[in-house]
Each structure stands twice: as structure tokens, then as C-alpha cells.
Amino acid sequence: xxxxxxxxxxxxxxxxxxxxxxxxxxxxxxxxxxxxxxxxxxxxxxxxxxxxxxxxxxxxxxxxxxxxxxxxxxxxxxxxxxxxxxxxxxxxxxxxxxxxxxxxxxxxxxxxxx
Amino acid sequence: xxxxxxxxxxxxxxxxxxxxxxxxxxxxxxxxxxxxxxxxxxxxxxxxxxxxxxxxxxxxxxxxxxxxxxxxxxxxxxxxxxxxxxxxxxxxxxxxxxxxxxxxxxxxxxxxxx
Numbered sequence: 632x633x634x635x636x637x638x639x640x641x642x643x644x645x646x647x648x649x650x651x652x653x654x655x656x657x658x659x660x661x662x663x664x665x666x667x668x669x670x671x672x673x674x675x676x677x678x679x680x681x682x683x684x685x686x687x688x689x690x691x692x693x694x695x696x697x698x699x700x701x702x703x704x705x706x707x708x709x710x711x712x713x714x715x716x717x718x719x720x721x722x723x724x725x726x727x728x729x730x731x732x733x734x735x736x737x738x739x740x741x742x743x744x745x
Numbered sequence: 746x747x748x749x750x751x752x753x754x755x756x757x758x759x760x761x762x763x764x765x766x767x768x769x770x771x772x773x774x775x776x777x778x779x780x781x782x783x784x785x786x787x788x789x790x791x792x793x794x795x796x797x798x799x800x801x802x803x804x805x806x807x808x809x810x811x812x813x814x815x816x817x818x819x820x821x822x823x824x825x826x827x828x829x830x831x832x833x834x835x836x837x838x839x840x841x842x843x844x845x846x847x848x849x850x851x852x853x854x855x856x857x858x859x
Contacts, residue, residue, distance in 0.1 A: 673851040736788035
């Protein structure tokens, strides 16, 4: 079946612009995660959605970052007033919230802020 | 505070050799320890995972060894092949936590020479 998809695959923007990154999770997966992968920093948790519960935003680095998940499926990560330090690969993962919670990752969106 | 420490940062192995990557964690609440494999331009893919009720798990050429008292776990790749060349990430999560987020090590770039 289809895996997690993300769009765009690459995004180049100018400092100060807003960007929206999209994630389509695997059908039936109730949990959705956003992670950021920066050079030399590994993967950092950003935000978590589970069903209709309030999202866990504890990993968002600043109030310029926000995310929503509509209808328990597609999610959009928005970065306002982008800064050069926002340049990274943004990864989305989804899972069935069971005991093992195996997370399936999408290919990521590479964001470059000039 | 880096909760999962991974070493080495990079590793070069000859074809047919054994690749060993080590991770150490601090949070004793962690109870799920997956390893992810990532090829350039792709998202991480789950390779193998272990829970602390066992000390070792083997799947094909890949083995996780787990030492609960030392808070350490390692990935062994037997008969390493050039196709195994990738970045490997260890991770940990707490299934009793509120979000099952994965905390990642910083990754190991494995190169297997033919």
C-alpha cells in the first residue's frame, strides 16, 4: 500500500517568507509526528497528533512554527517568517498507536532558507 | 541534554565484516529501542527494534544487543554488504509517556567497501 507522502520534496524560500509543508499519512494511522533533521543534529521531535486529541506541541522551537491536522488525516506544518536556521529536512511519520508504535516515515521536505 | 548518545559518528567496514554501532541512554523510562536505516534523499526506515524484556534480538544479518543495567544497546550487522552503506540511527521512546515520541541518536554513517 501507499506509504507516507510529503510535499513539496524541496522548498527554497527567502528569509522572512512563510512556508507550508504537507504530510499525507498512511491510511488508518491515527498518530502523526513531525520531526526536523538538521545537519549534525539528528532528528528532533516537533509535534504529535493523536486522533482528535489536542496536539503535543512540546517540540516546536518557536511560536513561528505551527501545525494542524484536518479530519484526522492530512497535516500541514507552517513556518512563519522563516529564518536561515530553519533550513533542514522536515520529516513526517505516522503510526498505529499500539504497544509498539512503529513509526513509518515519509521522504521528507528539504527546506532551504536563503 | 542529549538523552541518546550514539557512536561512532562514522564507520568504514570491508565487505563481509561486522559493523557495530553503539548507543547509550539516560532516561530509565525508555522501554522501546528501534534502529532506523536512512539512505540519501529518503526518510528513515525501521530496521529492527527491541524491548527491554529481552537481551538480544536477531533478524537476518541484523542483531540488537541490549544491556538494561548499563543502559546501552548496540546494532551488529554481520557479513556487511556495500548495499548496507547508509546512515543508521538508534532511538528510544517511553510507551508510558503521552506521545511515544522517538528520541534519536545523532546517527552513524556506515560505509561498506567492496
